[in-house]
Amino acid sequence: NAGVTQTPKFQVLKTGQSMTLQCAQDMNHEYMSWYRQDPGMGLRLIHYSVGAGITDQGEVPNGYNVSRSTTEDFPLRLLSAAPSQTSVYFCASSYGEVNGNTIYFGEGSWLTVV
Amino acid sequence: TQLLEQSPQFLSIQEGENLTVYCNSSSVFSSLQWYRQEPGEGPVLLVTVVTGGEVKKLKRLTFQFGDARKDSSLHITAAQPGDTGLYLCADDGGGSNYKLTFGKGTLLTVNP
Numbered sequence: 001n002a003g004v005t006q007t008p009k010f011q012v013l014k015t016g017q018s019m020t021l022q023c024a025q026d027m028n029h030e031y032m033s034w035y036r037q038d039p040g041m042g043l044r045l046i047h048y049s050v051g052a053g054i055t056d057q058g059e060v061p062n063g064y065n066v067s068r069s070t071t072e073d074f075p076l077r078l079l080s081a082a083p084s085q086t087s088v089y090f091c092a093s094s095y096g097e098v099n100g101n102t103i104y105f106g107e108g109s110w111l112t113v114v
Numbered sequence: 115t116q117l118l119e120q121s122p123q124f125l126s127i128q129e130g131e132n133l134t135v136y137c138n139s140s141s142v143f144s145s146l147q148w149y150r151q152e153p154g155e156g157p158v159l160l161v162t163v164v165t166g167g168e169v170k171k172l173k174r175l176t177f178q179f180g181d182a183r184k185d186s187s188l189h190i191t192a193a194q195p196g197d198t199g200l201y202l203c204a205d206d207g208g209g210s211n212y213k214l215t216f217g218k219g220t221l222l223t224v225n226p
Binding site: 004031032033035040041042043044045048049050058059090092094102103105106107108 | 118147154155156157158159202204210211212213214215216217218219
């Protein structure tokens with residue numbers, strides 16, 4: 001019963017390095033999203049996907065890329081990391097419709113950019 | 115852009131006390147969700163409220179949705195240390211829960 005799995009759990013990057021945060025879900029959910037959580041800022045939407053091959057930008061997309069080649073996976077790419085991207089990142093998945101459906105969050109990925 | 119304001123920002127109480135936290139919006143909610151987030155984990159959905167005036171109960175937690183659908187409250191009766199966590203409200207922006215707008219949260223500490 002894996003749910004939403006994020007890797008890595010912790011990562012330290014140097015400014016300018018690139019990396020990919022992985023997100024996988026085993027619930028056959030159509031919808032997946034990436035959020036970042038900063039102290040005092042709550043969670044903010046980065047990118048989301050409504051199905052394989054379909055992605056769109058959220059509130060804070062700059063500096064991040066996503067793709068959705070399969071229903072199960074939704075990786076988040078940082079092309080050139082900046083200290084402002086130090087944050088906790090959460091991946092979420094759901095069936096989309098609010099009523100009667102739950103959104104599931106992963107346990108988070110802690111990223112520090114130095 | 116919709117703004118969700120949660121109050122208080124921090125709350126520290128003793129076990130057995132009652133408490134209420136609030137979520138207010140600058141515009142009408144489409145539907146409102148309440149989450150609890152424990153340290154080192156992702157948010158977990160507690161409840162979704164949709165209809166103005168709606169009241170939902172989850173054990174010792176009571177959720178109310180304002181008649182005008184611009185405010186909501188979460189009341190906890192006889193708080194326990196296990197209730198400790200960050201309580202977040204979120205709006206779905208139109209019936210889809212993959213594009214949530216979150217408030218900044220209320221950090222609750224229940225001391226034994």
